[in-house]
Amino acid sequence: MEIMVFFTLLLLVCSVSTNQTEADNEIVDQQISNQQPCPQDIHAVLREMAVSLALQTERITVLQKENQEQAAKLETEIDQLKLQSEEQVAKLESQKTEIDQLKHELQVKQVAFSVGLLDQGSGEIGPFNTQIILIFKHVVTNIGNAYKPHTGIFTAPVRGVYHFDWKVYGIGNFPAGAYLFRNGEKIFITFVRQTFGGVSASNGASLLLEVGDQVSVRIDPGARLFDNQNHHTTFSGHLIFTM
Structure with missing residues (x-):
């Protein structure tokens, strides 16, 4: 009798456990289905x-x-x-x-110059057998540096009209004279003769010069010029206006 009761209870427990497991599986499947x-x-x-x-x-x-x-x-x-x-x-x-x-x-x-024949001391120049360019070494003014004291030649830096003055001084029986030259062309002369004592002469000219034209003073052949610290023999020039 006791054995029958035991088997009956065991079957009941297994049935309940199986039902619970199936229910749990259904719940898990439902959750997975809801999540996917x-x-x-x-x-x-x-x-x-x-x-x-x-x-x-x-x-x-x-x-x-x-x-x-x-x-x-x-x-x-x-x-x-x-x-x-x-x-x-x-x-x-x-x-x-x-x-x-x-x-x-x-x-x-701005062109202007004024120069004297001797830079220092006193002395005479000439006479010569030909026209020699006078080199005026005593420079008083040389604005624009168009005059070259080592050659005695003025070179026009710009086309225009220039004015020039030159003066010579002589002593004794020799005449005093000099020419104004433009390039190789003789323009004017200043000349004086006296048998004794000192004598001077001067002249001037206005020239139209092209750029590069050269102007100089040349001693007259046979003339003798004198100069000292008083600067009797001079050469000057300046630009009047351009053209």
Whole structure:
């Protein structure tokens, strides 16, 4: 009798345990089923992601295009600024050249000189058998440096009208005389003769000179000139106006 009761209870417990296990399995399956999305939901999410990606790609393309346009615009502006800068530099260089030219023209328009025959002491020059260029060594004024004291020659730095004066002084039985020459052309002479004592003579001329023309004073053949610290024998010239 006791054995029958025991088997009956054992069967009852097993039945209850089996039913409980099946119930638990059904609950787990239901939870898994609830957690897994259906295929329709996955496709919807993918479509939304594709649309979002397409929008982002389009936006990126627009931004890239805007950046390229902005970069091209900046490059154009930089090129324009460089061109303007180069033009300004060229303009400044041109203005500097013009200023230098004006300075040079102003300098060459300031021409004047006055010189004496001997720089120091006293003495006589001549007579000679031919016309010799007198080298006036005592320089009082030489604005523009057109007169060269080592050659006795004045060279015109600019085309224009110049005025020249020269004076000679002689002593004794020899005449005193000298010519004004333009290049190889004899222009005027100053000449005086006296048998005793000192005597002087002077002359002047206004000449149209081209750039590079040379003017000098040449002693007359047979003449003798005297000079000392008082500078009796002189040569002067200056630019009157340009042409």
